[in-house]
Amino acid sequence: xxxxxxxxxxxxxxxxxxxxxxxxxxxxxxxxxxxxxxxxxxxxxxxxxxxxxxxxxxxxxxxxxxxxxxxxxxxxxxxxxxxxxxxxxxxxxxxxxxxxxxxxxxxxxxxxxxxxxxxxxxxxxxxxxxxxxxxxxxxxxxxx
Amino acid sequence: xxxxxxxxxxxxxxxxxxxxxxxxxxxxxxxxxxxxxxxxxxxxxxxxxxxxxxxxxxxxxxxxxxxxxxxxxxxxxxxxxxxxxxxxxxxxxxxxxxxxxxxxxxxxxxxxxxxxxxxxxxxxxxxxxxxxxxxxxxxxxxxxxxxxxxxxxxxxxxxxxxxxxxxxxxxxxxxxxxxxxxxxxxxxxxxxxxxxxxxxxxxxxxxxxxxxxxxxxxxxxxxxxxxxxxxxxxxxxxxxxxxxxxxxxxxxxxxxxxxxxxxxxxxxxxxxxxxxxxxxxxxxxxxxxxxxxxxxxxxxxxxxxxxxxxxxxxxxxxxxxxxxxxxxxxxxxxxxxxxxxxxxxxxxxxxxxxxxxxxxxxxxxxxxxxxxxxxxxxxxxxxxxxxxxxxxxxxxxxxxxxxxxxxxxxxxxxxxxxxxxxxxxxxxxxxxxxxxxxxxxxxxxxxxxxxxxxxxxxxxxxxxxxxxxxxxxxxxxxxxxxxxxx
Numbered sequence: 001x002x003x004x005x006x007x008x009x010x011x012x013x014x015x016x017x018x019x020x021x022x023x024x025x026x027x028x029x030x031x032x033x034x035x036x037x038x039x040x041x042x043x044x045x046x047x048x049x050x051x052x053x054x055x056x057x058x059x060x061x062x063x064x065x066x067x068x069x070x071x072x073x074x075x076x077x078x079x080x081x082x083x084x085x086x087x088x089x090x091x092x093x094x095x096x097x098x099x100x101x102x103x104x105x106x107x108x109x110x111x112x113x114x115x116x117x118x119x120x121x122x123x124x125x126x127x128x129x130x131x132x133x134x135x136x137x138x139x140x141x142x143x144x
Numbered sequence: 145x146x147x148x149x150x151x152x153x154x155x156x157x158x159x160x161x162x163x164x165x166x167x168x169x170x171x172x173x174x175x176x177x178x179x180x181x182x183x184x185x186x187x188x189x190x191x192x193x194x195x196x197x198x199x200x201x202x203x204x205x206x207x208x209x210x211x212x213x214x215x216x217x218x219x220x221x222x223x224x225x226x227x228x229x230x231x232x233x234x235x236x237x238x239x240x241x242x243x244x245x246x247x248x249x250x251x252x253x254x255x256x257x258x259x260x261x262x263x264x265x266x267x268x269x270x271x272x273x274x275x276x277x278x279x280x281x282x283x284x285x286x287x288x289x290x291x292x293x294x295x296x297x298x299x300x301x302x303x304x305x306x307x308x309x310x311x312x313x314x315x316x317x318x319x320x321x322x323x324x325x326x327x328x329x330x331x332x333x334x335x336x337x338x339x340x341x342x343x344x345x346x347x348x349x350x351x352x353x354x355x356x357x358x359x360x361x362x363x364x365x366x367x368x369x370x371x372x373x374x375x376x377x378x379x380x381x382x383x384x385x386x387x388x389x390x391x392x393x394x395x396x397x398x399x400x401x402x403x404x405x406x407x408x409x410x411x412x413x414x415x416x417x418x419x420x421x422x423x424x425x426x427x428x429x430x431x432x433x434x435x436x437x438x439x440x441x442x443x444x445x446x447x448x449x450x451x452x453x454x455x456x457x458x459x460x461x462x463x464x465x466x467x468x469x470x471x472x473x474x475x476x477x478x479x480x481x482x483x484x485x486x487x488x489x490x491x492x493x494x495x496x497x498x499x500x501x502x503x504x505x506x507x508x509x510x511x512x513x514x515x516x517x518x519x520x521x522x523x524x525x526x527x528x529x530x531x532x533x534x535x536x537x538x539x540x541x542x543x544x545x546x547x548x549x550x551x552x553x554x555x556x557x558x559x560x561x562x563x564x565x566x567x568x569x570x571x572x573x574x575x576x577x578x579x580x581x582x583x584x585x586x587x588x589x590x591x592x593x594x595x596x597x598x599x600x601x602x603x604x605x606x607x608x609x610x611x612x613x614x615x616x617x618x619x620x621x622x623x624x625x626x627x628x629x630x
Contacts, residue, residue, distance in 0.1 A: 047213045048239035055214075117217045120228040 007114075007123070011035075011106045014130040015099070025098055029090035032102035033083040038129040039109065040081060046125065056081045059109040063101075066108075073101060151353060154307065157195020157225070158188065160372030160484075164346065164361050166354040169329075173352065174298040174308045176273070176323055179333030184344065184365050185311045186216060187223065188333070189269050191369040192309075194225045197234040201266030204259055205237045208244045208252075209275030213237055216271075224368045236263060244275060249293040252276060256297065260304050268301055273310035273323070291322035298326045328352040334360070338513045341476045346372055362478035373480035376487060376528040389587060392497070392535055395433030396426070398605035399564075402581045402590035407562060409496075411585070412526050412536040414559075417566030421577055422598045423539035426564075427499040428458040429602050430537050434497040435466040441497035442489045442534075444470040444482065446505030468493045476511035479521035483528045490534055498534045500525075504541040519559075526559050542566075561585040570619050571612065578615055579605065 018031035036056075043052045057080075064074035077089050090098045114122045153168030162168045169175075169192070177185045189205075197203035207213040217237075220226050231237070238259055243252050260268060270276070277290060301308040310323065324330065330349035335342055345360040363372040391406030400406045407413055415423045431441040443458070461467040468489040472482065490498065500506060507518055514521055529536045538560065563582040568575050579596050581589045593615050595606040612620035 044239070046237040046239060047217075048207070048241045050241065051212060051214050051239070116214055118221055118228070121217060121221065121231060124228045124231050 007110060007119075008103075008107050010130045011110060012103055015102055015106065019099075023095055023099075025091050025093070025095050028095055028098045028102065029087040032090060032098070032105070033087050035102075035106055035129065036081070036086070036109075037083060039106075039126060042126055042129055043113075053081050055109060055112055059105060059112055062108050062112065063104050067104060073097070154196055156192045158191050158370050158372060160361070160363070160374040161346075161370075163374035163377070164348060164357045164372055165329075165351055166348075166356040169307065170351070170353060172302050172305055172307055173328040174301055174326065175310070175329035175331060176327045177309055177311045177331045177333065179313060180335065181313055183333040183335050184363070184370055185313065185333055186211065186271055187220070187365060188331070188370050189271060189309055189311055190220050191223070191225050193235060193267055193269060194227060194230060196267055196307075197230060198266070199234045202234045202236060202263055203267035203269065204263055204265040205235065205269045205271065206256060206259075207237060207239050207241070207271055208273070209241055209278075210272035213239055222367065236265075249276070249290070253293055253296060253300075257300055260301070260306060264304070265306050268306045268308045269311065270309070271311040273312040277312075294323050294326050324350075329354075336360075336513050338511070341511045341513065343476050343478060343511045343513055362480055364474075364481070373478060373484050375480050375524070376483050376531075378527065378531050392430075393433050393437070394426070395429035395436075396603050396605060398594070399426075399579075399581075399603070402592065402594065402605075403562070403584055404587045404589040407535060407537075408584070408587055409535055410530055410533055411561035412530055412538065412559070413562040413564065414538050414540055415564045415566070416540040416542045417579075418542055418568060421566040421568065422596075422603055423541075423566065424501055425455065425598060425602055427501050427537050427539055428455050428461075431461055431467050431497055431499060432457050435461050435464075439497055440466055440468070440493040440495045441499065442468040442470060442486060442493060442495045443499040443501060444486055444506075445501050446509045447501075465493075468495065472509070477509045478511060478514055479524055482506070482509075483525050486525075486529065487532065490529075490532060496534055498529055498536045500536065500538045502539040502541055523559050530561075536560075567616060568618065569612075569615050571609070578609075 015031055015035060018034060019027050040052050043055075047055075060074050060077060064071045067074075073089065073093065077086055090101065093101065110122065110126070113126075117125075152171040153162075153165075154171055156162055156165070156169050177188055179185055193203045193205060207216065221228070236259075238255075240252060240255055243255050256268075256270070276293070298308070310327075312323070327350065329351040332347040332349050334345045334347070336345055344363050344365065346363050347360050348354075348356040348358075357374060361372055361374060363370055365371075390409040391400075391403075392409055393406050394400050394403065415426055417423050427443070431443060434441050441461070443462075458467065462469050470482075470485045470489055472485055474481075486498065489495065503522070507515060510518070510521065526536065526538075542565075562584045564579060565582050566577060566579045569578055570576075577596050577598075578593045580591070580593045583589075592608050594608055597604050597606065609615065609620065611623055613623040614620045
């Protein structure tokens with residue numbers, strides 16, 4: 001699945017871009033939350049709030065079943081799309097674990113949507129999320 | 145110069161629908177697409193949307209409660225017309241589930257209006273409108289007035305120059321739903337189920353200011369989307385018969401002589417006879433003779449195993465492209481679908497000769513719901529074909545019943561311009577075949593009953609049997625010449 005791995009690289013790069021240099025756990029948590037927020041913003045008008053929430057819940061469940069090592073973390077995340085609660089769980093991790101968690105969750109979410117509406121439409125709907133020029137989050141984060 | 149308003153008619157992008165609508169969809173009209181679940185409402189809406197939306201004049205597709213948008217996107221992608229690149233570009237989906245759940249129609253209307261004002265769409269879809277209705281019913285807020293909602297929506301959308309479609313279900317035609325009054329167009333989709341067959345039908349119940357084609361029109365849903373089979377447009381002024389009549393050769397010289405010099409061009413000819421009497425061979429000869437003279441032909445076969453009943457000559461003609469084959473194994477055919485298949489082949493090949501082999505198979509291929517009107521269907525097919533100027537040969541299986549002389553089992557003999565009948569007779573313990581020309585409209589023809597046989601070169605017409613009588617009874621007796629006098 002070469003296209004998917006390309007999308008995965010895009011997700012990883014986008015996350016890294018939002019975390020910026022001098023990563024600390026708070027920035028990582030913020031970056032993950034902001035990406036999820038942007039995905040939510042892109043999808044909610046089309047599939048509705050409940051549709052996005054259901055995708056998020058399923059993504060969490062898939063993450064936990066594929067990565068038992070992080071199952072405990074996923075279990076402690078609330079299944080509703082509550083970004084404040086999510087961040088509070090993330091900041092308790094090590095930076096490496098938190099990044100892995102974020103990448104896995106975002107990729108799983110993306111793959112899940114792909115299985116439902118196909119790669120081209122998924123890419124089309126989420127195009128704006130990964131584009132660094134469309135997001136001013138990192139600059140906000142680097143200036144505390 | 146006329147100062148009256150000109151209503152633009154939009155090409156819907158659904159094959160056949162513009163014809164049924166009477167020339168396309170009126171711009172800025174307010175329409176309802178109704179029908180039971182699974183009848184293709186959402187698909188019809190999507191197909192029109194992808195055909196009509198542009199980045200400058202986009203389409204807004206409001207999803208209300210009904211089908212979850214995720215599923216809709218998943219399934220609509222299966223159609224060829226779905227273009228992912230158009231989403232968020234010329235097509236926007238807007239989910240109103242939360243607003244509808246609250247049951248406040250004013251709020252739903254406000255959301256729709258604000259989105260319409262933002263995007264200035266050319267097309268607006270609300271799917272499904274039924275959930276809006278239901279949501280309004282659960283509220284006892286007196287402000288939730290459905291007629292008012294519909295009336296305002298209709299007014300606002302037209303003012304904003306948006307062509308609008310509400311997609312609904314379960315409406316009964318006798319309902320006094322306010323939407324029926326407000327809507328400019330009512331497109332009704334149905335599924336007619338009879339025994340094991342299902343036929344999709346569409347009816348334009350109303351389309352303001354449009355000469356729509358009345359009645360039920362069959363359609364199919366394939367991966368290319370919806371295709372409506374509009375009845376063939378008939379040429380209102382049929383070309384008068386030219387004298388001297390131009391005639392086509394049948395490929396059997398003696399038969400041409402019996403027909404008075406060949407089959408008049410543009411005639412329909414019924415070849416009726418029992419099983420194995422050589423009707424298909426005659427039909428193939430007719431096409432081969434055309435090909436020999438540089439004419440092209442079309443054959444429609446309605447057999448379970450068409451390849452097995454084809455003779456070598458015909459197979460060769462089809463192979464070489466001189467004869468087009470219409471061999472629709474699609475179940476539950478409608479007459480309009482068959483006519484359309486035939487006409488498109490005729491146009492493609494500029495064909496002049498058409499063969500329908502056979503009417504019995506054709507009747508079986510039709511969906512049961514159309515069989516009751518078989519005679520009417522046949523009449524429409526023959527008219528549609530002859531009105532484009534082709535000569536048609538139809539074969540008809542005829543049970544050999546020696547007590548009555550019939551030319552087709554359907555009482556359709558009057559429909560065709562010419563009739564050839566074939567019979568078996570028993571003479572001296574042999575089964576012989578005889579053939580006669582029964583009718584050639586506006587032309588002299590032979591009245592002879594001629595023996596014929598079939599060999600490797602096709603039909604060979606022989607002599608009459610003047611010493612036999614009662615041939616049509618199947619068991620002729622020797623006519624004793626001169627015995628009466630002696």
